Amino acid sequence: MLLTPRVKASRPKTLRIATALLAAATSATLLAATAPSPARPLGIGDRLFPHLGNPGYDVMAYDIDLTYRGDNKKPLDAVTVIDARATAPLKRVNLDFAHGKVRSVAVNGAPARFESTGEDLVVTPSRPVDRGERMRITVRHTSDPRPTKDQDGGWVPTADGLAMANQADAGHRVFPSNDHPADKAQFTFRITTPKGLTAVANGLPVATAHRGATTTRAFRTRHPMATELAQVSIGRSTVVHRSGPNGLPVRDVVPTKDRKAMERWLKKTPDQIDWMEGKVGRYPFETYGLLIAQAQTGFELETQTLSLFERDLFKRPEFPEWYVDSIMVHELAHQWFGDSVSPSSWSDLWLNEGHATWYEALFAEEKSKKPLQKRMREAYRQSDGWRQAGGPPAAPKGPAPGQKISIFRPVVYDGSALVLYALRQEIGQRDFDRLERDWVHTYRDGNATTADFVRLASSTAGRDLSGFFDAWLYGAKTPPMPGHPDWRKAAPAGK
Structure with a gap:
């Protein structure tokens, strides 16, 4: 994610308070059968978000059915079906879910008891679940788009409907889940809306049905996805189709009234994909495109196969064209770095944002003659101050109280791209380029850690780079x- 700058682009400091609003961490938890303790929130122990995510099971697929009745201030009716495999004996199953009313829960077709505690929905199946056993959890609930005082993401109301921004830990504000990028799964969405509205979601369309005054559209991903990257758009939109490299379907979703005005930007995407493929290899998913939302989000977001952009980014005269182009490439680069290769923990965020910032800056250099070295020298000058404020790139400070997205600080954007620049200086252009390609190929559709990157870099360079x-x-x-x-470095503030 990239925060939309609120400064004039005559001094384009691309503030990367990055992936910001994708609220972080997860929480479908399963409690071991030997532990008869009362229901309580659990977590997988993520250093930055210790109460998110849940041990004890692995989600394989989500099937999410949403019914929108035309008012983005009223809860949607929803059914979320979770197919999972128990990795431990479970007497209870904890799911992350924080902003909706639960009407019923069933496990493998049998009614189950449930209660909410903290941001967890704690489910007690009619019988314990054995290790290795498959389970299907069906939750009938509402999904509430109305904001709360402490909300950092989830549903985003737009001028004509809704969109999603779940980074880093807000997926569970929309649907019950194991809301941590370490547990990726396949997704199917079924969205019912009044006729006249268009619904689009991650992946490709698989079915459309009309019934009375409503239309139901179904979409399915072909690759596993983290909950923070889920996207559903509902509004008065036009879906624009074109072809990208190697026949890739490119699908943009734009407010119908802005269709012609946005074309000058939308038509750039195939060439941008081609440029990225030249750097790191074939695009990793089944489709790509831009979702342009009529909302003041304050950020852009790399939701998988359909990146979210606020409309005003393309309309503000103070932003030069090269700058907007580079932001488009930032979110595109995330499809490889962050979406296909996802972080194992939120401390690995630098791998997402550092790489997206790197290719954003490299694109600006190659296409618009904005020197990468000049930008990196300025980042070097400020780096000590960024580290003092936010911690070093791979050990960022935790979020400020009540501000979970505050982990998206400059140190994980230009401060982390600076690490990649130093690495290229250290091992040379040829090995660096090979490392980048090998990284996205080796860990495609999976998760990876900072330690994984260090090992692969050392192997590529033929020497130990741990120091x-x-x-x-x-x-x-x-x-x-x-x-x-x-x-030279500037003295940090207060020195």
Whole structure:
């Protein structure tokens, strides 16, 4: 995610308070059968979001049915079906769900008891679930788009409907889930709306049915997806189709009244995909496109196969064309870095945002003559201050109280792209380019850690790079830049 700057682009400081509103972490939990303790919220122990996510099961698929009645201030009726496999004996199953009314829960077709505690929905099946057993959890509930005081994401009301922004930990504000990127799954969406509205979701359309005054559209992903990357758009929209490299279906969703005005931007996407493929290999998913929302989100978001952009980004005269182009490439790059290869924990966020920022800056250099080295030198100058404020790239400070998206600080954007620049300086252009391609190929459709990246980089370079990465990723101070002994750092604030 990329926050939309609120400064004039005559000084385009692409503030990367990155992936911001994708609220972080997960929580479908299953409690071991040997533990008869009362229902309580659990977590998988993520350092930044310790109460999100749940141990004890692995989600394989979500089937989410949503009924929207034309008012984005009223709850949607919903049914979420979760297919999972128990990885431990379970007497209870914890799901992350925080903003809706639960009407009933069934496990493998049998009614189950349930209660809400904290941000967890705790389910007690009619009988314990054995390790290795498949289970189908069916939750009938509402999905409430109305904001709460502490809301950092979830449903985003637009001028004509709704969209989603679940990063980093807000997926469970929309549907029950194991809301952590470590547990990716297949998704099917079925969205019923009044006629005259268009619904679109991640993946490709698989069915459309008309019944009376309503239309139901179904979409399915072909690749596993993290809950934070789910997207459903409902509104008075036009879906624009074109072809990308190798016949890739490119699908954009744009307010109908803005269809002609947005074409100058939308038609850029195939060439941008082609450019990215030239850097890191074939696009990893079944489709791509832009979702342009009539909403003041304050950010852009890399929801899988359908990146979310606020409409005003393309209409503000103070933003030069090259700058908007580079933001489009930022979210596109995330399809490889963050979506296909997802972080194992939120401390690995630098791998998402650092890479997206890197390709954004590289695109600006190659296409618009905006020197990458100049940008990296400025990032180096500020790096110690960013580390002081937000922690080092791979060990970021936790979110501020009540501000979960505050983990998206400059250190995970330009501060982390700076690490990649230093790495390229250290191992050379040829090995760096090979590493990037091998990274997205090796961990495609999966999760990876910072340690995985260090190991692959060391293997690619033919030498141990752990010392290099320890200093650049975990040090309180920014190390000297290889090849640039003249680069200097500004004193952090207060020094």
